[in-house]
Amino acid sequence: MKITKIKSQNNKDRVNIYLDGEFAFGLSLEIAYKYNLKENMEIDESYIENVLKSEEQNRANDYALKFLSNRWRTEKEIVDKMIKKGFDEEVINETLAYLKKYNFIDDRRFAEIYTEEKVRLKKLGSYRIKHELQNKGVDESIASEIVEKYSDNEYERAMELATKKIKSYKNDDKNAIYRKLGGYLQRRGYSFECVSKVLRELVK
Numbered sequence: 001m002k003i004t005k006i007k008s009q010n011n012k013d014r015v016n017i018y019l020d021g022e023f024a025f026g027l028s029l030e031i032a033y034k035y036n037l038k039e040n041m042e043i044d045e046s047y048i049e050n051v052l053k054s055e056e057q058n059r060a061n062d063y064a065l066k067f068l069s070n071r072w073r074t075e076k077e078i079v080d081k082m083i084k085k086g087f088d089e090e091v092i093n094e095t096l097a098y099l100k101k102y103n104f105i106d107d108r109r110f111a112e113i114y115t116e117e118k119v120r121l122k123k124l125g126s127y128r129i130k131h132e133l134q135n136k137g138v139d140e141s142i143a144s145e146i147v148e149k150y151s152d153n154e155y156e157r158a159m160e161l162a163t164k165k166i167k168s169y170k171n172d173d174k175n176a177i178y179r180k181l182g183g184y185l186q187r188r189g190y191s192f193e194c195v196s197k198v199l200r201e202l203v204k
Helices: 029-034 045-067 075-085 089-101 107-122 126-135 140-148 154-169 174-187 192-202
Strands: 003-008 014-019 022-028
Touching: 014 029, 022 029, 022 045, 029 045, 045 075, 045 089, 075 089, 107 126, 107 140, 126 140, 154 174, 154 192, 174 192
Parallel strands: none
Antiparallel strands: 003 014, 014 022
């Protein structure tokens, strides 16, 4: 087969490849340059297969980088997103290797950033943060280690939340406050022991 025409697309970073006078496929300029594609060049099926495989891998890498552009993601989040998009396992694994090589993904780093933000901005408890990290694919041992770093001031965070929240229960009796405030703190991820300590201090 012969490349009879290489025509620019409206997207200046892509071209259309014509083989033996017929449109064959679209391609990024990056891959066209990588394989040194030129008009009147003779190529076979094997060469085309390699070109298209590189194009797909390039597309997958770009898709993953775009997904990562606004915040850190876990490996699991990236895999799930790419599967949903239709990329096959081999391509996904190559993308993961590429992202790890250049430190674009790191589940430990993700866990550190995620935990710090949830503690500082949301005042969440360790149980909930750890559960959320594991749901996002962070290994249990890593999640436990990172969350443990914030356990020293767990009671203070719970007390801060409870002190604000209890004001909305001013018309409730003691039993109702215990139930509502306790449930609120547990949903925020605080342990039974921590919640009990806060309730004993605030609800008298």
